[in-house]
Amino acid sequence: MVRRNSLKTYNLIQNTARNVAETTRGLIRSGAQLLGGLRIGNRRVIELERRILAVWDFRDVPFTIGELLYHQEVSLILREVHQVERIDLALLFDRERPGRFDQGLDPGNAHYYFSKLLPAAFVNPHLGALLVFDSAQALDAYIADNRNRYHVFPPYVDRNRRKIKGYEHYFNYVQEFYRERGYVPLLSCRPAMVAWARRFLAERVRPRFPVSLQLRNNTLFPERNSNLDEWLEFVSFCDSRFPVTFVLIGDQEEIDPRFRDRPNVLISKDYGTTVEQDLALIQASMMHMGSVSGPSMLAIFRDAPYLIYRFRVQHEEMEWGSSAAWATPLQKLVWESETRERIEADFSAIWSQLRTDAWAEDFDRLALEAADTLRRKSSVYGLVQGKERSGR
Numbered sequence: 001m002v003r004r005n006s007l008k009t010y011n012l013i014q015n016t017a018r019n020v021a022e023t024t025r026g027l028i029r030s031g032a033q034l035l036g037g038l039r040i041g042n043r044r045v046i047e048l049e050r051r052i053l054a055v056w057d058f059r060d061v062p063f064t065i066g067e068l069l070y071h072q073e074v075s076l077i078l079r080e081v082h083q084v085e086r087i088d089l090a091l092l093f094d095r096e097r098p099g100r101f102d103q104g105l106d107p108g109n110a111h112y113y114f115s116k117l118l119p120a121a122f123v124n125p126h127l128g129a130l131l132v133f134d135s136a137q138a139l140d141a142y143i144a145d146n147r148n149r150y151h152v153f154p155p156y157v158d159r160n161r162r163k164i165k166g167y168e169h170y171f172n173y174v175q176e177f178y179r180e181r182g183y184v185p186l187l188s189c190r191p192a193m194v195a196w197a198r199r200f201l202a203e204r205v206r207p208r209f210p211v212s213l214q215l216r217n218n219t220l221f222p223e224r225n226s227n228l229d230e231w232l233e234f235v236s237f238c239d240s241r242f243p244v245t246f247v248l249i250g251d252q253e254e255i256d257p258r259f260r261d262r263p264n265v266l267i268s269k270d271y272g273t274t275v276e277q278d279l280a281l282i283q284a285s286m287m288h289m290g291s292v293s294g295p296s297m298l299a300i301f302r303d304a305p306y307l308i309y310r311f312r313v314q315h316e317e318m319e320w321g322s323s324a325a326w327a328t329p330l331q332k333l334v335w336e337s338e339t340r341e342r343i344e345a346d347f348s349a350i351w352s353q354l355r356t357d358a359w360a361e362d363f364d365r366l367a368l369e370a371a372d373t374l375r376r377k378s379s380v381y382g383l384v385q386g387k388e389r390s391g392r
Helices: 002-047 065-082 110-122 136-145 167-181 191-204 228-239 257-261 275-284 296-300 340-351 356-376 378-384
Strands: 051-057 087-092 127-133 150-153 209-214 244-249 265-267 287-291 306-309 331-333
Touching: 051 065, 051 136, 065 087, 065 110, 065 150, 065 167, 065 296, 087 110, 087 136, 110 127, 110 275, 127 136, 191 275, 191 356, 209 275, 209 356, 228 244, 228 257, 228 340, 244 275, 257 265, 275 296, 287 296, 287 340, 296 306, 296 331, 306 340
Parallel strands: 051 087, 051 150, 087 127, 209 244, 209 287, 244 265, 287 306, 306 331
Antiparallel strands: none
């Protein structure tokens, strides 16, 4: 009798334990489903977050920094128009047809030019994802799968039926936006790059005033080159008259070695700078000067003074001799070729209007903050601090 009761008690305990275990497993599964549902719900919310998808198709557009910076500016404008937070940049680099084979490009060197342009993708303060596609089919499939997430351009048609078919329409669209709203968004390098540039200039230029300078010296298109003799005379003229150092940026092969003999010139490539670092030097300098070029587009879409010579139009709708609609009185596009006398007169006129003391105070404060930031982020500092090349 005792054994029978013990068996009943054992079976009761076993059944109870089994029921508790099943109930517990059921609760766990229910919880997992609930959490899974929450994850799906969150993912769905993220997928429905609207963004701009800015497509840069290397099959149809030039391999130039300037056109890519135009592209970045238009994407910032569409971000304002559609009131979204992020911009995803899609680069289409088709291995079967890697680019327009002009300006010295061929299938063998296209990858080299692609890698040189890639840093300009980060000159956008609202950049989200950077996507690289190796075929048009892959890009088309991505857009189809994410069609509810994006406002895609180009092509693009706004509510006034104005079209952006390609890069030829970018500048004019920017001008129309300015006329409607009275401002344009500013391009900007990444904060770490700007911090590096300020420290670089603080250590190697201050207390003189940095003026970024880029001069064209391209053997493929000599008709567009700067008049280097006139610029050399201008730089020499400034040496004893203005407390400035010209920070000469650009490709190493385009640097005229005669500028190294000028005490008021610093050549950025002697410190191994990248394209992105050169752009950051433009942004951090007090002023920009030089010929119209790809990097000069950053100055055009910033608020610091500039003098840019040999300006010409291809697709832009502008009157001869005019500047950009959004330019300040201290931002000037000069359509004629440069001469020493013209550069001296233009520079002297702008210099006389600059508040150099206020600029210096602000710059020195920001440079100290940049030094602190770079020390705390030692890996970034080690990456971009810049080392002088041997044989300077």
